[in-house]
Amino acid sequence: MSTSGKASSRTRFEKAPRRSLFRRLDIRLPWLKLVLLCVVGTAAILDLCDLTISGTGDPTNKIRVAPMASHVRATERVLEDKKLVALTFDDGPSATTTPRLLDILSQKDAPATFFMLGSMARNNPDIVKRAKREWHEVASHTMYHQNFARLTAAAVQADVDEANSVFKSILGVAPALTRPPYGNSTDGVRKVIGTPIILWSVDTLDWQSRDPEAVVATAMSQVHDGAVILMHDIYSTSVDAVPTLIDALREAGYELATVSELAKARSIKLRSESVYYNFRP
Ligand code: NI
Numbered sequence: 001m002s003t004s005g006k007a008s009s010r011t012r013f014e015k016a017p018r019r020s021l022f023r024r025l026d027i028r029l030p031w032l033k034l035v036l037l038c039v040v041g042t043a044a045i046l047d048l049c050d051l052t053i054s055g056t057g058d059p060t061n062k063i064r065v066a067p068m069a070s071h072v073r074a075t076e077r078v079l080e081d082k083k084l085v086a087l088t089f090d091d092g093p094s095a096t097t098t099p100r101l102l103d104i105l106s107q108k109d110a111p112a113t114f115f116m117l118g119s120m121a122r123n124n125p126d127i128v129k130r131a132k133r134e135w136h137e138v139a140s141h142t143m144y145h146q147n148f149a150r151l152t153a154a155a156v157q158a159d160v161d162e163a164n165s166v167f168k169s170i171l172g173v174a175p176a177l178t179r180p181p182y183g184n185s186t187d188g189v190r191k192v193i194g195t196p197i198i199l200w201s202v203d204t205l206d207w208q209s210r211d212p213e214a215v216v217a218t219a220m221s222q223v224h225d226g227a228v229i230l231m232h233d234i235y236s237t238s239v240d241a242v243p244t245l246i247d248a249l250r251e252a253g254y255e256l257a258t259v260s261e262l263a264k265a266r267s268i269k270l271r272s273e274s275v276y277y278n279f280r281p
Helices: 002-015 021-028 030-054 061-081 097-107 118-123 125-133 153-171 187-193 212-222 236-251 259-265
Strands: 083-090 113-116 137-140 227-232 254-256
Touching (some): 061 259, 083 259, 097 125, 097 236, 118 153, 137 259, 236 254
Parallel strands (some): 083 227
């Protein structure tokens, strides 16, 4: 009796613990467990992909989008009856100075237009995406910064095609505006480029002075309603000038806009092969 009693108590003991949900499903519905695992696994993978695609490795990234969204609402409301200027930055994006400039523009809730080189964009695709995501205008400064006025039509075409393919691969679209290097173009070059040509009316000469105070002083001495201000985001001294310049422009009553916003506010329909220096009222 005692032996059989021990045996039966052991049997009761072994049966006693409740099996986990998965173990019970495994026995009764093995396919259901598989479906549950697939659903959970897919959700985890999608979550991971979202982080990889939308993130730039910058933890403050998401915070910066909000102020620019408010900029869009603000400018839609007031652009038409304001004094306007467009800040434009050539020759980037640089891996070091351009993100710092984007931080400043975000803090100041200020839009800009970037005339990027395809060769630089190819090396810094995340910065190109970030500029567009934060409501700036991304335009082309060609692929290799060659003097188009001295190239054959075939060489210009090759450069333009390569730049377009770089920007398309990063942003999904080719740039709608172009600033040829040194502002140089001919009728033939403009035909090959095939977009409106945007030059400038205020040259800060930032590449020459490499002095933030001189950059601000030069810009403010020449600025006018509808001005397109030329700067270069590859120089840290130029980026240093931006907070003061934005404050000075706003104090003088100017609202900042991208080139396309500026043209639209002045009811100017940008046309391919045409050259624009400014957008005076
Ligand atoms: Ni340039």
